[in-house]
Amino acid sequence: MTTVCHEESGSMSAKQDYDCVVIGAGVQGSFTAYQLAKHNKKTLLLEQFVLPHTRGSSHGQTRIIRRAYEQDIYTQMMGEGYQLWAQLEKEAGVTLYRQTGLLVMGPETSGDYPLVKNTLLKNKVPTVILSRDNFHQHIPNVVLSEGHGALLDVTGGVLFADRALKAVQDQFQKLGGVIQDNEKVTEIKPGPVVKVTTSGGVYQARNVVITAGPWTNKLLAHTGFQLPLETVKINVCYWKEKTPGTYGVKQRFPCFVVTGSLESKEHIYGLPSNEYPDLVKICYHIGSKTDPDYRDLQTDTSDIDILKRYVSRCIPGLVPEPAVVESCMYTLTPDRHFVLDYHPNYSNIVIGAGFSGHGFKFGPVIGKLLCELSLGEVPSFDFSSFKIRRFQSHMKSAL
Ligand SMILES: Cc1cc2nc3c(=O)[nH]c(=O)nc-3n(C[C@H](O)[C@H](O)[C@H](O)COP(=O)(O)OP(=O)(O)OC[C@H]3O[C@@H](n4cnc5c(N)ncnc54)[C@H](O)[C@@H]3O)c2cc1C
Numbered sequence: 475m476t477t478v479c480h481e482e483s484g485s486m487s488a489k490q491d492y493d494c495v496v497i498g499a500g501v502q503g504s505f506t507a508y509q510l511a512k513h514n515k516k517t518l519l520l521e522q523f524v525l526p527h528t529r530g531s532s533h534g535q536t537r538i539i540r541r542a543y544e545q546d547i548y549t550q551m552m553g554e555g556y557q558l559w560a561q562l563e564k565e566a567g568v569t570l571y572r573q574t575g576l577l578v579m580g581p582e583t584s585g586d587y588p589l590v591k592n593t594l595l596k597n598k599v600p601t602v603i604l605s606r607d608n609f610h611q612h613i614p615n616v617v618l619s620e621g622h623g624a625l626l627d628v629t630g631g632v633l634f635a636d637r638a639l640k641a642v643q644d645q646f647q648k649l650g651g652v653i654q655d656n657e658k659v660t661e662i663k664p665g666p667v668v669k670v671t672t673s674g675g676v677y678q679a680r681n682v683v684i685t686a687g688p689w690t691n692k693l694l695a696h697t698g699f700q701l702p703l704e705t706v707k708i709n710v711c712y713w714k715e716k717t718p719g720t721y722g723v724k725q726r727f728p729c730f731v732v733t734g735s736l737e738s739k740e741h742i743y744g745l746p747s748n749e750y751p752d753l754v755k756i757c758y759h760i761g762s763k764t765d766p767d768y769r770d771l772q773t774d775t776s777d778i779d780i781l782k783r784y785v786s787r788c789i790p791g792l793v794p795e796p797a798v799v800e801s802c803m804y805t806l807t808p809d810r811h812f813v814l815d816y817h818p819n820y821s822n823i824v825i826g827a828g829f830s831g832h833g834f835k836f837g838p839v840i841g842k843l844l845c846e847l848s849l850g851e852v853p854s855f856d857f858s859s860f861k862i863r864r865f866q867s868h869m870k871s872a873l
Pocket residue numbers: 497498499500501502503520521522523529530531532533536537538539657658659660685686687688689690693708710757801802803804826827829830831832833834835836
């Protein structure tokens with residue numbers, strides 16, 4: 475059992491016991507805590523900021539959901555992902571997903587486009603391949619670049635991100651889970667019982683899950699370990715429609731990604747106008763290095779220049795100057811694949827990190843896996859691609 479103490483006027487007063495403490499209430503920590511509570515574990519979810527907040531990676535109204543990926547593993551994980559999102563919609567009585575389709579465009583014979591096409595077809599995902607001749611008929615108001623292929627992942631769409639985070643946190647609390655926000659974890663003392671100190675108290679638990687997004691290495695430093703992670707700031711740009719509704723979610727305009735190649739460095743994605751009237755979200759997938767505690771001091775806007783050129787060339791119905799710019803962060807691994815694993819030195823500490831700018835859609839699947847790892851259960855999918863040992867050479871040089 476777990477003892478929880480709070481320092482009040484210098485004295486320590488005992489509070490509730492917990493089986494597991496989850497650190498970080500972004501999408502991954504919230505789904506992990508929810509799964510643990512579903513398994514009747516007394517779970518505490520700690521968050522440094524007052525919820526909801528906009529300082530990490532999970533805020534904002536929308537995210538893309540898709541099965542279109544270069545690698546089978548993600549396409550297959552999303553098979554279960556869609557089911558788990560639908561389950562949460564049912565439990566919480568809210569709509570979290572809107573199907574729009576995902577338009578994938580990119581150099582037809584090089585880079586990621588042919589890999590994505592192959593994965594979709596191999597995994598029998600409903601897909602429409604668009605020819606240059608019929609592209610305009612299906613997707614008016616978008617210019618397909620010379621040499622690019624185009625296809626539609628029919629399952630793609632928009633996830634209502636803020637609403638989803640609230641829904642999963644509410645369900646967690648309904649199951650008896652406890653959220654303590656405005657409590658920053660300042661120390662982790664590993665051991666058979668892990669001691670977690672926050673700005674508000676001291677907690678002990680047999681199991682801890684670290685889902686701290688861009689702050690992961692700051693927390694892991696307390697355990698004498700570092701992952702090869704890099705945090706980057708993304709300028710989240712919204713572009714005004716010249717004619718309102720041209721690219722609207724109600725007009726069934728799809729989400730889209732432009733895949734890159736060695737020759738074409740465009741890694742761009744967009745979502746239909748929805749959350750702000752007449753504004754389409756279009757971002758560049760490569761950001762500038764930042765410290766999560768000083769995100770606003772990173773003022774590089776070279777990504778916006780790339781986007782302006784792309785918008786004026788390929789999305790002619792938009793004003794090629796962003797009307798709104800917000801901020802968000804990616805936590806990148808060297809290979810852009812996730813970290814889902816036990817701490818290398820402490821088997822009762824589980825780490826979920828490095829979601830590399832594409833983790834939101836997987837939240838329900840990742841929560842399930844991190845819960846299984848924390849409970850010592852056999853994982854329901856093969857997570858070998860996400861293990862820490864793949865970074866052996868990076869870690870040696872980092873330490
Ligand atoms: C601009 C942008 C667009 C994206 N688009 C998509 C998309 O279309 N589709 C998609 O699937 N994914 C997308 N992603 C990626 C996705 O949003 C992230 O992978 C995901 O949100 C990561 O969640 P997380 O829980 O790991 O991190 P976070 O959301 O950052 O959560 C970590 C939490 O830990 C808390 N924390 C950290 N340190 C402490 C501490 N010491 N004590 C207490 N709490 C602490 C933080 O405050 C934070 O709330 C996008 C990301 C960005 C930035």
